[in-house]
Amino acid sequence: MTLEKPYFCRRKFLSCHNVQQRFFIMRLSHSIFLGSSLAYILILLKTVSSAFADILEAQVRLGNQLGRIFLSLSFFVFLAILWEITARGLKIPTPILPPISGVLHYLIHFLPTMLSDVFITLYRALLGLGLGTILGLFLGFVLGYSSYFYKSFYPLLIAFYSIPKQALVPLIVLWTTFGTTPAIVTALITSFFPILVNTTTGILILDPDLVALAKIYGATKWRLFVKISIPYSMPYFFAALRVAGVGAIVGATLSEMIAAQNGVGHKVLMASVKFQTLELFSYVLLIGIVSVFLYWLLTVCDRYIVWWAYRGQERL
Incomplete structure (x- = not known):
């Protein structure tokens, strides 16, 4: 009897120890399960909140865009209503207003016929814009790279730009031919100078600290020009391209009024001579819509090609 009691107590102690160990393991496993579940829930909540934040940000951005569009359309509607009230209220004759x-x-009735002339003018303007962009970029890079060429030729180019384009069109007709070529050359001249000036300016106003840092790392003048100067000037180039696009349409239309037998400029001139103000205003309104669309398209290209220049700002 004396030997069985310690054996019984030892067995009971071991069984109690096993129960406590199992209970500890169960509590530990439950704690791990609850901790992992809580971590998973937190990660899920963070993902959902980030998604909702992105959705709200997109909605705010979309709301701002729609607000700007609504404001612009409201302004044009106000001008149209004011125009209608003025013309009818004051009983202004139709040949005048x-x-x-x-x-x-x-415009709606004769739109197919008018679009053919608009496409002719747009073709001439875009061709002149393309040639002016290539020439303006090239000379802008040359003048920005070499201070000698900049000081020698930049004042002469600005003096040439000050000449009225109306005075150049007869000379262009005399040197080339009558029709499409003068419109293309006039659009080229009109779009060339804004691109030249902005590209040169963008290269010349580099951050001196950035240039000094590049030179510390051993950048040569050519590598500095290619890796820093050209990318730094791209926002200035696209800002000029938007203005040059509209200017090319204006230049092509102006040339068509003097030296063409088709296109918007020629139709506007003929309508004004015959006092057909309905046709005149219709062509002016249509080419204005095309110019606004071209400006918007170039703005979108600007924001999405040189997106890094608009960090922290709302994209279109």
């Missing part, structure tokens, strides 16, 4: 309703009716 037709109502906007009559202009829109004429």
Whole structure:
């Protein structure tokens, strides 16, 4: 009897120890399960909150865009209503100022015929814009790279730009031919100078600290120009390209009024001579819409090609 009691107590102690160990393991496994579940829930909540934040940010951005579009459209609607009230309220004769309703009716009725002339003018303007962009970029890079060429030729180019384009069109007709070529050359001249000036300016106003840092790392003048100067000038180039695009349309239209037998400029001139103000205002309104669309398209290209220049700003 004396030997069985210690054996019984030892066995009971071992069984109690096993129960405590199992209980500890169960609590530990439950704690691990609860901890992992809580971590998973937190990660899920963070992912969902990030997704909702992105959605809200996109909605805010979309709301701002729609607000700007609504404000612009409201302004044009206000001008149209004011135009209509002025023309009809003051009983202004149609050959002097037709109502906007009559202009829109004429525009819708003769739109297919008018679009052919608009496409001719747009073709000439875009071709001149492309040539002016290539020439303006090339000379802008040359003048920005070499201070000698900049000081020698930049004042002469600015003096040439000050010459009225109307005075150049007869000379262009005399040197080339009558029709498409003068419109292309005029669009080239009109779009060339803004691109030249902005590209040169973008290269010349580099951050001196950035240039000094590049030179510390052993950048040569050519490598500094290619890796820093050209990318740094791209926002200035695209800002000029938007203005040059509209200027190319203006230049092509101006040349068509003097030296062409088709296109928007020629139609506007003929309509003004015949006092057909409905046709005149319709062409002016249509080419204005095309110019606004081209400006918007170049703005979108600007924001998405040189996106790094607009960090922290709302994208279109």
